[in-house]
Amino acid sequence: MRRDLTGKSIIITGASSGIGAATAIRCAAVGMDIVLHGRDAERLAHVASRVRDAGRRAVTIVGDVTEPDLNDRLLGAAEGELGGVYAVFANAGYGFKKPAHEVTDDELRRIFDVNFFAANALLGAAARRLIAAGRPGHLLMCSSAIALFTTQRFSAYSATKAAQHHVCRAMRMELAPHGIEVTSVHPITTRTDFFDRAAVYAGRPSDPDGAFDGVPRWLLQRPEQVADAIVRCLRRPRPEVWTALGPRILAAAMHVFPRLMDTIGRRVP
Ligand SMILES: NC(=O)c1ccc[n+]([C@@H]2O[C@H](COP(=O)([O-])OP(=O)(O)OC[C@H]3O[C@@H](n4cnc5c(N)ncnc54)[C@H](OP(=O)(O)O)[C@@H]3O)[C@@H](O)[C@H]2O)c1
Numbered sequence: 001m002r003r004d005l006t007g008k009s010i011i012i013t014g015a016s017s018g019i020g021a022a023t024a025i026r027c028a029a030v031g032m033d034i035v036l037h038g039r040d041a042e043r044l045a046h047v048a049s050r051v052r053d054a055g056r057r058a059v060t061i062v063g064d065v066t067e068p069d070l071n072d073r074l075l076g077a078a079e080g081e082l083g084g085v086y087a088v089f090a091n092a093g094y095g096f097k098k099p100a101h102e103v104t105d106d107e108l109r110r111i112f113d114v115n116f117f118a119a120n121a122l123l124g125a126a127a128r129r130l131i132a133a134g135r136p137g138h139l140l141m142c143s144s145a146i147a148l149f150t151t152q153r154f155s156a157y158s159a160t161k162a163a164q165h166h167v168c169r170a171m172r173m174e175l176a177p178h179g180i181e182v183t184s185v186h187p188i189t190t191r192t193d194f195f196d197r198a199a200v201y202a203g204r205p206s207d208p209d210g211a212f213d214g215v216p217r218w219l220l221q222r223p224e225q226v227a228d229a230i231v232r233c234l235r236r237p238r239p240e241v242w243t244a245l246g247p248r249i250l251a252a253a254m255h256v257f258p259r260l261m262d263t264i265g266r267r268v269p
Helices: 018-029 041-053 070-081 105-133 155-178 194-201 223-235 246-256 258-265
Strands: 009-012 033-038 058-062 087-090 137-142 180-186 240-242
Touching: 009 018, 009 070, 018 033, 018 041, 018 223, 033 041, 033 070, 041 058, 058 070, 070 105, 087 105, 105 137, 105 155, 105 180, 137 155, 137 223, 155 180, 180 223, 223 240, 246 258
Parallel strands: 009 033, 009 087, 033 058, 087 137, 137 180, 180 240
Antiparallel strands: none
C-alpha cells in the first residue's frame, strides 16, 4: 500500500550537499518535515531554505557524525520540534581512493567510523526509540553499488559499504515484526562532490572538473535520480534501492568469474 508522507518527519545526515541535499528537497516536495544534518552550516542553511520554500519545516543540526552526542541531538530534534521520528536516512559519508597495501590503520579506522559505525549507531538508536514508542518507521542507509564488488584503490571504501549492506539486511529481518522498514540505498557514480573529495582525502589535488573523466555515461547519474528513487521507496518500502541494473550484473559476474573479472578490472584506471 502506498504511504502518505505528508507531515511525516525524516532525519537526513550529510544533507548539506549531493545526494543528501537532493533527497531533503525531494522529501519536502512530497510533504515531509526534515532534520538536516551536515558539517558545513552555510550549505546546510541553504538546503533548509529550499525545504521551507516548499512549505515544510526544517531543523538544522551541525556536527561531525562521529561526535558521541550527535544521534541524541538528531533524534531529540525530530521528537522535540517535528512531532517524532518517522524516517532516518543515514547518508553522510566519504570516499577514499588508495591501494589497499598503502592504507594506514588510522585511515581505515576513520572511514569505518564515519561511513559504518556512525550510520549503524544512528539506525540502532532510532530503532530503539521507535520500538519503545510502539511506532512504525523507515530506516535507510546510503550504501553503494560497490557494496557488492570493489574496484582498484576502493578497498577501504567498498568494505564500509559492504558492511552497511549486511547490517541493513539483518536489521530488516529483525525489525519487521515492529513495523519498521529498513532499506539500503545503492547509488552508482553520482555527480556530487564525492569524487573530488575522495582524491583530496587521499592527498591528491582537488580537480572538480576532472572528477568524472573516464566514467562511462551508463554509470553516471544526477543526485536527483537517487533522491527520486528514495522518495518512491519511502512511499512503497522495498529492501534495496538501485537506480541501475548494470552494477548488479557486474557483481554477479564477479562472483561467478572472479579471474576473468579481475583481468578486466585491472584495466580500469
Ligand atoms: N557520489 C557517488 O558516486 C556515490 C556513489 C555511491 C554511494 N555514495 C554515497 O552517498 C553518500 C553521500 O555522498 P555524496 O555523493 O552526496 O557526496 P557529497 O556531496 O560529498 O556529500 C557527503 C555528505 O556527507 C557529509 N559528511 C561527510 N563526512 C562527514 C562527517 N565526518 N561528519 C558529518 N558529515 C559528513 C558531508 O557534510 P559536509 O559537506 O557538511 O562536510 C556531505 O553533506 C555517501 O555515503 C557516499 O558514500 C555516493
